[in-house]
Amino acid sequence: MPDLEQAVRFGAIDWAKDAHAVSIVDERGAEVLAESFPHTEAGVCALTRVLADADVLRVAIERPDGLLVDRLLGAGLCVVAVHPNKLASARERHSASGKKSDGFDAYVLADLLRTDGHRFPSLRPDGDETRALRALSRTREDLVGARVALANQLRAQLEAFWPGAAVIFSDIDSPIGLAFLHRYPSPEDACRLGPRRLEGFLARHGYCGRRSAEELLARLRQAPEGAGAEAEVEARRQAVLSLVACLRPLVEQIGLLESEIAGAVRAHADGAIFRSLFRSGATVTAARLIGEIGDVRERYPSADSLAADAGMVPVSKSSGRSRVVSFRWACDKRLRAAVACLADATRHHHRWAGSVYRRARARGCDHPHAIRILGRAWLRVIWRMWQDRVPYDPALHRGLQQLNPAGG
Helix, strand or coil: CCCCCCCEEEEEEECCCCEEEEEEEECCCCEEEEEEEECCHHHHHHHHHHHHHCCCCEEEECCCCCHHHHHHHHCCCCEEECCHHHHHHHHHHHCCCCCCCHHHHHHHHHHHHHHHHHHCCECCCCCHHHHHHHHHHHHHHHHHHHHHHHHHHHHHHHHHHCCHHHHCCCCCCCHHHHHHHHHCCCCCCCCCCCHHHHHHHHHHCCCCCCCCHHHHHHHHHHCCCCCCCHHHHHHHHHHHHHHHHHHHHHHHHHHHHHHHHHHHHHHCCCHHHHHCCCCCCCCHHHHHHHHHHCCCHHHCCCHHHHHHHCCCCCEEEEECCEEEEECCCCCCHHHHHHHHHHHHHHCCCCHHHHHHHHHHHHCCCCHHHHHHHHHHHHHHHHHHHHHHCCCCCCCCCHHHHCCCCCCC
């Protein structure tokens, strides 16, 4: 191993699933260490020890969180998260041929930190409560994605041989909808289903909808009938039962997670701030915002920096007489989704938010663009609330609501 008692300053890691390439450069850009460490307990310990023993001032890595980042911070190292786009641009400074390898990327990252380190803020970890809420919210978000995918598959199966069962209830993946398909997975199973039987089924499953048994049966029978042969119908019946068996525990676990999230939001130091944006009882989007924005106020020094990270402002490119404004792809996708959810929900019950949305649509913006415009307006309010640690007050924040330039 090279002598690390020289003027070693900057380190970088090209992380991967199985092994991590590490590079350390001195203040002149000369590489004094290039090594790979396996993603094992011994490997991670050796990696952090080498960086600490080398007296590395800062360590660059292409991600802001994760187990490896936690271990680096826990070892007392100053960690810098560099966006992959930055690395891709810097790679051309060192090789015109376009070559790429893990070790080379680690070196480019380390040298980029040496030359442009002043452009990258050091990571400051969020508090434990925020990290816990982020884990709960992201897990729920992923499970909802799985539920939607399975529900779409279930709908496709029903539309192929029994379309009425896909529309009898409003949501195909609701508890009552899944219970119905578990009991009646094919037209043959429902051939004797009449108003009285359906009323009994609805009563047993606590149906609280506003449709009568007669109305629901009309929905079921007005849809076109399938024309599949016996073998195909039986195969699709089994597919419906399999998908229902996957969806029912998934829906149950999402509900349990939402209960956990509600309690965590109420207990969080910033919970009252973000809950004030919504009607009473709405906590899921508040939790997503807390988890993705975090609790380190220095992370976003301005409302514009928060809006850019959330993808609510466009990217402009100009040269001579040409000027192009385009959608911002490089952003925190989960934060963007949370802000879009906030904007879409609040336009219905905040008068000013509805006005911003309607004016954007009147100018010819489509729905997603209008939501981003409203999202940017909301982020001005949220940033001020977050910095001041105060809940939303329509009177106090009215001036910020009026500052809503076109979003991305």
